[in-house]
Amino acid sequence: MPYISLTLQYDGTDFNGWQVQTKQPHSRTVQYTVEQALKLLTKEDIRVEAAGRTDAGVHARGQVISFWTNAAIPVDRYPRALNGILPRDVLVSDSGNVDINFHARFSARQKTYIYRVSSGTDLDIFWRRYSFHFLRSLDIDDMKRAAEHLRGRHDFRSFCASGSSITDFIREIKDCQVTDDGDMIEVSITADGFLYNMVRIIVGTMLEVGTGKKMVTDIPKIIAARNRGAAGATAPACGLTLERVIY
Amino acid sequence: MPYISLTLQYDGTDFNGWQVQTKQPHSRTVQYTVEQALKLLTKEDIRVEAAGRTDAGVHARGQVISFWTNAAIPVDRYPRALNGILPRDVLVSDSGNVDINFHARFSARQKTYIYRVSSGTDLDIFWRRYSFHFLRSLDIDDMKRAAEHLRGRHDFRSFCASGSSITDFIREIKDCQVTDDGDMIEVSITADGFLYNMVRIIVGTMLEVGTGKKMVTDIPKIIAARNRGAAGATAPACGLTLERVIY
Numbered sequence: 001m002p003y004i005s006l007t008l009q010y011d012g013t014d015f016n017g018w019q020v021q022t023k024q025p026h027s028r029t030v031q032y033t034v035e036q037a038l039k040l041l042t043k044e045d046i047r048v049e050a051a052g053r054t055d056a057g058v059h060a061r062g063q064v065i066s067f068w069t070n071a072a073i074p075v076d077r078y079p080r081a082l083n084g085i086l087p088r089d090v091l092v093s094d095s096g097n098v099d100i101n102f103h104a105r106f107s108a109r110q111k112t113y114i115y116r117v118s119s120g121t122d123l124d125i126f127w128r129r130y131s132f133h134f135l136r137s138l139d140i141d142d143m144k145r146a147a148e149h150l151r152g153r154h155d156f157r158s159f160c161a162s163g164s165s166i167t168d169f170i171r172e173i174k175d176c177q178v179t180d181d182g183d184m185i186e187v188s189i190t191a192d193g194f195l196y197n198m199v200r201i202i203v204g205t206m207l208e209v210g211t212g213k214k215m216v217t218d219i220p221k222i223i224a225a226r227n228r229g230a231a232g233a234t235a236p237a238c239g240l241t242l243e244r245v246i247y
Numbered sequence: 248m249p250y251i252s253l254t255l256q257y258d259g260t261d262f263n264g265w266q267v268q269t270k271q272p273h274s275r276t277v278q279y280t281v282e283q284a285l286k287l288l289t290k291e292d293i294r295v296e297a298a299g300r301t302d303a304g305v306h307a308r309g310q311v312i313s314f315w316t317n318a319a320i321p322v323d324r325y326p327r328a329l330n331g332i333l334p335r336d337v338l339v340s341d342s343g344n345v346d347i348n349f350h351a352r353f354s355a356r357q358k359t360y361i362y363r364v365s366s367g368t369d370l371d372i373f374w375r376r377y378s379f380h381f382l383r384s385l386d387i388d389d390m391k392r393a394a395e396h397l398r399g400r401h402d403f404r405s406f407c408a409s410g411s412s413i414t415d416f417i418r419e420i421k422d423c424q425v426t427d428d429g430d431m432i433e434v435s436i437t438a439d440g441f442l443y444n445m446v447r448i449i450v451g452t453m454l455e456v457g458t459g460k461k462m463v464t465d466i467p468k469i470i471a472a473r474n475r476g477a478a479g480a481t482a483p484a485c486g487l488t489l490e491r492v493i494y
Contacts, residue, residue: 009372061372091372125256125308125338130373 001068004075005104006082007094008034008063013129013238014089017056018063030054030090034065037085041078042071049104051245052111055197057237059130062112062244066104102247110174110190110246115203115239117185124183131184132239138210140180146209147176147187149219150202157226159202160195161234169195169226178206188243197234205232248315251322252351253329254341255281255310260376260485261336264303265310277301277337281312284332288325289318296351298492299358302444304484306377309359309491313351349494357421357437357493362450362486364432371430378431379486385457387427393456394423394434396466397449404473406449407442408481416442416473425453435490444481452479 010030020031031048038046051064073081078095086092101107116131118124123133150173157169175190187203205222208214214222214232222230257277267278278295285293298311320328325342333339348354363378365371370380397420404416422437434450452469455461461469461479469477 009370011372011375059372088375089372091370091375093369122340123256123338125258125306125336126373126377128258128335128338129376 001070002075003066003068003098003100003102004078005064005066005096005098005102006078006092008065009061009091009093010059010063011089011129012054012057012059015056017058018050018052018054030060030063033087033090034082037082037090038067038069040085041081042069042073044069044071051104051108052194052242053105054240054242055237057240059241060243061241063242064104064108064245064247066098066102104245107247108245110192111194111242112175112188112190112244112246113194113199114241114243115187115189115199115235116241117187117203117207117235117239118183119185120183122183127184129238130241132236134207136211138185138207139212140178140185140210142212142216143178143185143187143206143210145216146206146219147178149216149223150176150189154223155226156195156198156223158222158228158231159198159205160228161197161201162228164196166195171195171198176202199240200235200237201228201231201233203235203239207235208232248317249322250313250315250345250347250349251325252311252313252343252345252349253325253339255312256308256338256340257306257310258336258376259301259304259306262303264305265297265299265301277307277310280334280337281329284329284337285314285316287332288328289316289320291316291318298351298355299441299489300352301487301489302484304487306488307490308488310489311351311355311492311494313345313349351492354494355492357439358441358489359422359435359437359491359493360441360446361488361490362434362436362446362482363488364434364450364454364482364486365430366432367430369430374431376485377488379483381454383458385432385454386459387425387432387457389459389463390425390432390434390453390457392463393453393466394425396463396470397423397436401470402473403442403445403470405469405475405478406445406452407475408444408448409475411443413442418442418445423449446487447482447484448475448478448480450482450486454482455479 048065048067079092082092118131153172173191177188295312295314326339329339365378400419420438424435
C-alpha cells in the first residue's frame with residue numbers, strides 16, 4: 001500500500017488553521033480542504049498527518065504531510081492532479097514515496113519558521129496578507145542581539161501560550177536570524193521543535209526589544225523566568241510562515 | 248473647496264474591477280469600496296476619478312484618484328483615516344492637494360503597468376494572486392527582442408480588445424522592458440496611454456514569441472495588420488498591476 005508524502009504551500013489567510021476541528025469538522029481548515037481533494041482524486045477517505053499544525057492565519061511554503069492510499073496513481077502525478085482540484089490558496093509543490101517508519105510530524109528533525117514584519121509607512125499591498133505591518137521604527141541591531149540570546153537549548157516555557165497540555169518545555173533553537181532589507185524584516189527560527197505560539201511570542205518579545213520597551217539583556221531573564229507573563233505579546237498570525245521541514 | 252488626490256494600492260483578486268457598474272452599482276468594485284469609505288469619513292457623497300480604470304482581477308500599486316470635498320480634514324490625515332475604514336485589500340499610500348486643472352485620468356502623461364509571469368514549476372504561493380503561472384519554458388531573449396519592436400509610436404489596433412468605441416489607436420510606448428530573475432519574469436510597459444486590454448494582449452503575444460509559436464519578426468507585421476486577430480491571446484488579469492502614474 002503506497003505511503004506518500006506531499007510538500008504543501010498555502011496562504012493561511014482564509015483558513016481556520018491546519019487541523020480539522022472536532023466540533024466543526026467541515027470548517028475551512030487546510031487539512032479538511034486537502035483531504036477532500038484527496039477523496040475526489042482517490043475515491044478514498046484519507047487522513048493526512050502534517051509536520052506542523054499551523055494556527056489560523058499562518059502560512060506555509062514547506063509544509064509536509066503524509067498519508068496511506070490504495071489508489072494506483074503514480075506518485076509524481078499527485079502535484080498536478082491535486083492542484084487541478086485544490087482552491088487557489090493551497091498548492092502541492094512536491095510528492096514522494098516514504099518509508100513505513102516515516103511520520104510527517106514525529107520524524108521531523110528540524111523546522112524553520114519565518115516571521116515577516118513590514119516596517120515603515122511604505123507597506124506593499126502584495127505583502128499585506130503575508131507580513132505584519134508594524135509602524136514604529138525598530139532597532140534591528142538590538143533585535144539581532146536578542147536573537148543570539150535565544151539560540152541554543154533552553155526551557156522555553158516563557159514563550160509558550162498558556163493552556164498547552166505539554167510538560168516538556170525544553171527545545172533547541174538551532175538558528176535564529178534577523179534580516180532587514182529596508183522594507184521587510186525577517187525573523188527566521190530553526191528548531192528541533194516548537195511550543196504552542198512559540199515563534200509568535202518570541203517575535204512579539206523581539207519587537208518590544210526593537211522599540212526599546214524591553215532590553216536585550218532582558219532576554220536571558222525572560223527565559224529564566226519560565227513564565228509566559230515575562231515575555232512580550234503574541235505577534236499576529238499573518239506574519240508567520242512554516243518555510244521548511246527537515247527529516 | 249479642497250481638491251484632493253490619493254495614491255491607492257489594491258489587490259484586485261476579489262474585486263469586479265475599478266469602475267462602479269451602472270447595472271450593478273453596489274457590486275464589489277474598488278471605486279465603490281473607496282467611495283463608501285470616503286462617505287463614512289466625510290459624510291458626503293463623493294465621486295472619485297481614477298487614472299486607470301483597471302479591469303476585474305487587475306492590481307494596483309500606484310493608482311491615482313482625485314475628488315472634491317467640503318470636509319475639513321487635513322489632507323495628510325487621509326491615508327491613515329481611510330486605511331482604518333477600508334478592507335484589507337485596498338490601501339491608501341499617499342495624499343495631496345491638487346490644482347483645479349488636475350484630472351486623475353486626463354492629466355496623466357504616462358502610466359506604467361507591470362505584468363508578472365511565474366515560470367517553471369516552483370510557483371511561490373505568495374505570488375499566486377499577483378502573477379500568471381506559466382508552465383512552459385520561455386525564450387527570454389526573444390521576448391526582449393519583441394519588446395524592442397513594440398517601443399515607439401504605433402497604431403496599436405491589433406492590441407486592442409474588440410468592442411471598444413474609441414477611434415484613435417495611436418499610442419506611444421516609451422519603454423518596454425522584460426526582466427527575469429529566474430522565478431519571475433516581469434514585462435514593464437510605460438506609455439502615454441493604453442488601449443482596452445492592450446498590456447494583456449501584448450503580453451499574451453510576447454508569451455507566444457517566448458514559446459516559439461510566433462517569431463520576433465512577426466511583431467512588426469502584427470502591428471502593421473491593425474487587426475486584433477493578428478495578435479496573440481489576452482493574458483489573464485491576475486498578472487497585471489498598475490504600478491505608476493506620472494503627471
